[in-house]
Amino acid sequence: MKRILLFLAAAVLLLAFLPGFTALAADEDTLPYVTDAANLLSESEAETLQQKAAELTEKYGIAVRILTVSSIGQNNIEDFAEAVFDQYHLGYGDRNSCIMLLLSMEYRDYDIFAHGYGNDAFTDYGKGLIADDIIPELKVNDWYGAFGVFLQDCDEYLAKAAQGEPVDIPFVLNSFDYSFTDPGDTFQLYAATLSGKPVSVSWRSSDPGVATVDENGLVTAVNRGSARIIAYGDGFSNECCVWVENSANAAATRTLLHGVIALIPALIATLTMKGKMKTVHRQRTAAQYTGWDQLNLQINEDRFLHRSVHRTRIESNSGPRAGGGGGGGSHGGTSVSSHGSSHHSGKF
Amino acid sequence: MPSQVTNYQCPACTGPLKYDPQSGKLVCEYCESVYDPKEIETLYAQKEAEAEAAKKKADAQYAQAVAQMPEGSPWSEAEANGLKVYNCPSCGAEIICEATTAATSCIYCGNPTVVPGQLGGMLKPDFVIPFQKTREDALAALKQFYQGKKLLPKAFSQASHMEEIKGLYVPFWLFDGKAEGRAIFNASNSRSWTEGSYRVTETEYFQLDRAGTLNFQHVPVDASKNMKDDYMESIEPYDYGELKPFSTAYLPGFLADKYDVDAKESAPRASDRAKQSFMDALAGTVNGYASVGMREGRADFYPSKASYALLPVWMLHTKWQDKDYYFAMNGQTGKLVGDLPTSKGRFWAWFGGIWAAVFAVIEIISRLL
Helix, strand or coil, rough: HHEEEEEEEEHHHHHCCCCCCCCCCCCCCCCCCCCCCCCCCCCCHHHHHHHHHHHHHHCCCEEEEEEEECCCCCCHHHHHHHHHHHHHHHCCCCCCEEEEEECCCCCCCEEEEEEHHHHEEEEEHHHHHHHHHHHHHHHHHCHHHHHHHHHHHHHHHHHHHHCCCCCCCEECCCEEEECCCCCCCECCCCCCCCCEECCCEEECCCCCCCEHHHHHEEEEHHHHHEEEEEEECCCCCCEEEEECCCHHHHHHHHHHHHHHHHHHHHHHHHHHHHHHHHHCCCCCCCHHHHHHHHHHEEEEEEEEEEEEEEEECCCEEEEEEECCCCCCCCCCCCCCCCCCCEEEEEEC | CCCCCCCCCCCCCEEEEEECCCCCCEECCCCCCEEEHHHHHHHHHHHHHHHHHHHHHHHHHHHHHHHHCCEECCHHHHHHHCCEEEECCCCCCEEEHHHHCCCCCCCCCCCCCEEECCCCHHHHHHHCCCCCCCCHHHHHHHHHHCCCCCCCCHHHHHHHHEEEEEEEEEEEEEEEEEEEEEEEEEEEEEEEEECCEEEEEEEEEEEEEEEEEEEEEEEECCCCCCCCHHHHHHHCCCCHCCCCCCCHCCCCCCEEEEEEEEEHHHHHHHHHHHHHEEEHHHHHHHEEEEEEECCCEEEEEEEEEEEEEEEEEEEEEEEECCCEEEEEEECCCCCCCEEECCCCHHHHHHHHHHHHHHHHHHHHHHHHH
């Protein structure tokens, strides 16, 4: 144990002062599932947790780990987690799967790190819930309590994931954003679990002056502007951004314009009919008493005078109307970095 | 030095001339020719004088032509015996008819007391176009005329009643002559293309010069004060293919009106129409330009001959709701003209109907888009 601690301290110092991660430790031995370099636990506490972690690892085929260090130097905790994972081959199985709770005591940072199968079983939402579970204990320095809860959650989540239903957001909406053209237009929002089962939620509009929503999720456009339609359920909220293009006045103005335009053909038609009623008029010309062949042209000249050239700059149209993006709407799942890991980090 | 009121045009290319204070000369903006201000003044004064002289000459020529034009010939004795003349004491009209026909009332004012008069001193017509359409044809044409007039009050065609139909020969002067003149047009052509982020438009300006003559034959002018000129012009044209040398044999059954406007007085009307046709003809020779405008133009008409002709007309007089409506039908071609009343109710009904239909269509299409 002590040997490992020494090596770890050396590695930490190296990591602190050297930008690159060298392989000076060269120890191919992987770390115990519970590695308490920050000395937060007693021997027996560590032993109990180690046993539990090993059990979970065997049971679910994923390395379940807890790692505490005194300091991570100038590094970002997520980068540090990935570096240690690589350095010490903390993954298990073909996919190098891992779920790890990493604590750095110097500035009280934590990271819940997942790799391989861990990304599937522990979604961003799931990791957030686990963090919510352990932070109260971490805040009061109840290390054993916090880690116990961590392992308990891992057991629960891995069990659910094994059944094909990893812990994820309670529901998603059928649309992240929607654009209405006119006031009065409607759009139906639904909430359902990620597997498609409908969920009953309560609805609210952030700006009823722009769009309203009824208790069944039917959104009705009211006037020009933007608003968020928020759905609440299971202590979770998800939302859809809506835009209304035309103001309530615009519809009326447009109808008025149509009315005015329609006057034109009506006027033309009736005035033409009226014109037919008057057939008596003077003749303007004597065209019928001569002929083209009788025109004798004595001068017939076309003379070029001058040329003028005019340049105008073409205005390019403004880019496509901004309106994309899902705003605050969540879609569940796990965002995985280029390293292949996902994180949920913060301070305790 | 006169105060600068007009813009002077470059004699070479008609571009605007600008005064250059440094050199004291007028410089053309387009072709950069340089002129002395005195030069330009003299040129302009000269132009004005020329224009005036030309106008004087033309006027004199016109007067001469009119004075010289032959107009009709007197009656022979035998012909004079076959005709009767009546005077109307009420409106002053003079009616001629063939000896066997009687005129019982004035064809214009309806006064039944017409007084026989003398034929003497009157010109014999040179030509006549005989009647081809009968009284029945005239009535049928009027019925036909009412059809398809959507704004005619419904009652009109049933409730109006014919007051009078008469077939008469209306006197006309038929003018032969030559129109002569000149017009100068400004024209331009444009084309546009894109160069990088610029739209380039190139416009070329031209000046077009046209001058020439145009001959006219038998331009008709109504020679009777009593016959409404606009009605007579509206039933034109007559087919002069049927124009026959005059003979009293065509008169029986019809009345004729003696002319009371002489050729000299009628000539200006023919002149106006001929000059207008001439200008149209000159403008018609301009092709290949996107935009054309006449800058200046002058036309004159010199009549060479005025023939006196009697042309057939059916006059119909109907009354409806105490208002008089007159219709004239060309006695040769059958063309009928006349002003009909418009029903306000029907007008607004049609207006409203079309407006509603178009409005509905626009609304539907805008919803679909």
